[in-house]
Amino acid sequence: MDIVVEVHKKTAARLAADMVQNGMVVGLGTGSTATYMIERLGERIAEGLEVLGIPTSEDSARKARQAGIQLTTFAAHRHLDLAIDGADEVQRGPLNLVKGLGGALVREKIVAQAARKFVVIVDGNKPVDHLGQRTAIPVEVIPFGWESTADQLSQCGAKSLHPRMDRAGHLFVSDNGNMILDCNFGPIEKPDFLASQIDSIVGVVEHGLFLNMASEVLVATEQGVERWEP
Numbered sequence: 001m002d003i004v005v006e007v008h009k010k011t012a013a014r015l016a017a018d019m020v021q022n023g024m025v026v027g028l029g030t031g032s033t034a035t036y037m038i039e040r041l042g043e044r045i046a047e048g049l050e051v052l053g054i055p056t057s058e059d060s061a062r063k064a065r066q067a068g069i070q071l072t073t074f075a076a077h078r079h080l081d082l083a084i085d086g087a088d089e090v091q092r093g094p095l096n097l098v099k100g101l102g103g104a105l106v107r108e109k110i111v112a113q114a115a116r117k118f119v120v121i122v123d124g125n126k127p128v129d130h131l132g133q134r135t136a137i138p139v140e141v142i143p144f145g146w147e148s149t150a151d152q153l154s155q156c157g158a159k160s161l162h163p164r165m166d167r168a169g170h171l172f173v174s175d176n177g178n179m180i181l182d183c184n185f186g187p188i189e190k191p192d193f194l195a196s197q198i199d200s201i202v203g204v205v206e207h208g209l210f211l212n213m214a215s216e217v218l219v220a221t222e223q224g225v226e227r228w229e230p
């Protein structure tokens with residue numbers, strides 16, 4: 001763990017948590033950066049802030065409960081005021097994202113889509129010129145016939161593709177009971193085109209390309225926090 005990077009993640013996360021106002025329904029992201037945001041929200045709740053959270057993973061739900069955040073569901077709240085989440089890559093300019101290296105991309109995308117404002121919190125390692133430049137694109141697929149779904153993804157240009165494994169060396173199982181295929185496309189020139197190709201494959205539940213979704217990205221570096229808008 002790089003302590004300096006952790007400090008930057010925490011800085012962006014706390015700033016985003018401080019954007020939350022009384023009475024809001026807030027989407028709670030997943031991952032190390034989002035965890036700092038959940039912790040800060042817990043501190044603010046202890047000071048009197050009243051909010052409801054919709055978590056993007058079982059892990060975030062657990063952390064939110066520990067932090068004292070009251071949780072709600074889409075059954076009770078169809079729209080969120082604000083969603084705050086980390087990202088694996090942020091494309092400078094359009095602020096397109098790669099998300100899902102923590103395995104929570106489906107719920108994260110549903111929550112981001114339902115939010116009036118989607119704030120992304122990252123450290124300075126995450127901005128890239130092209131998505132796919134540094135990370136694989138995670139694609140959640142149903143387990144049935146995944147080998148065939150993988151062949152279809154290869155035909156979309158994935159140079160290599162690996163089923164995600166868990167720490168014990170077994171196939172990773174998402175909160176939704178699915179698998180994740182990490183697809184290496186290299187730097188992606190036309191993310192919209194690739195996203196629509198992947199969307200059209202039967203067996204794909206969702207992919208980690210979050211295009212035109214971020215309202216604001218907070219990028220924390222040694223120089224401070226930059227606020228980027230599309």
Ligand SMILES: O=C[C@H](O)[C@H](O)[C@H](O)COP(=O)(O)O
Binds near residue numbers: 098
């Ligand atoms: O599924 C995981 C999420 O998309 C995370 O938000 C993403 O992987 C970033 O995680 P971290 O803040 O730990 O770098």
